[in-house]
Amino acid sequence: xxxxxxxxxxxxxxxxxxxxxxxxxxxxxxxxxxxxxxxxxxxxxxxxxxxxxxxxxxxxxxxxxxxxxxxxxxxxxxxxxxxxxxxxxxxxxxxxxxxxxxxxxxxxxxxxxxxxxxxxxxxxxxxxxxxxxxxxxxxxxxxxxxxxxxxxxxxxxxx
Ligand code: SME
Numbered sequence: 791x792x793x794x795x796x797x798x799x800x801x802x803x804x805x806x807x808x809x810x811x812x813x814x815x816x817x818x819x820x821x822x823x824x825x826x827x828x829x830x831x832x833x834x835x836x837x838x839x840x841x842x843x844x845x846x847x848x849x850x851x852x853x854x855x856x857x858x859x860x861x862x863x864x865x866x867x868x869x870x871x872x873x874x875x876x877x878x879x880x881x882x883x884x885x886x887x888x889x890x891x892x893x894x895x896x897x898x899x900x901x902x903x904x905x906x907x908x909x910x911x912x913x914x915x916x917x918x919x920x921x922x923x924x925x926x927x928x929x930x931x932x933x934x935x936x937x938x939x940x941x942x943x944x945x946x947x948x949x
Pocket of ligand 1: 868871892893895898
């Protein structure tokens with residue numbers, strides 16, 4: 791996909807997600823629909839979903855689309871842990887070169903993880919997309935997914 795095609799797909803996704811967000815305030819329901827909408831909009835994503843912070847320093851798999859995934863990821867591990875720990879989006883062009891990458895799907899080649907923060911800046915969850923293509927995610931994905939996550943963040947309250 792070209793960057794222009796990505797932008798257009800994300801623009802449509804934003805409109806769709808704005809409609810979903812209006813539906814209700816249940817965080818699991820919101821994450822489920824957002825994961826489905828993002829997965830459908832991003833054809834190069836092989837796995838799209840959320841890991842929620844369920845205890846201090848611990849992520850647990852939440853609503854997702856794609857193959858069965860690892861359940862628990864401590865903040866010290868993986869790309870998801872790095873995003874949760876730092877509060878910064880992680881774009882990984884080659885997961886094999888990422889120290890501590892958690893390989894839930896051996897066919898995964900690249901990954902992007904965006905932290906979902908509450909109004910106080912505390913990380914409540916992360917949105918993770920994997921791809922079977924190397925370097926599938928770039929600054930367009932980062933910018934657009936950060937925008938998207940910012941819109942849904944108020945819904946992602948602790949369960
Ligand atoms: N690869 C991730 C783990 C989650 S799965 O990809 C679904 C990581 O290193 O954090």
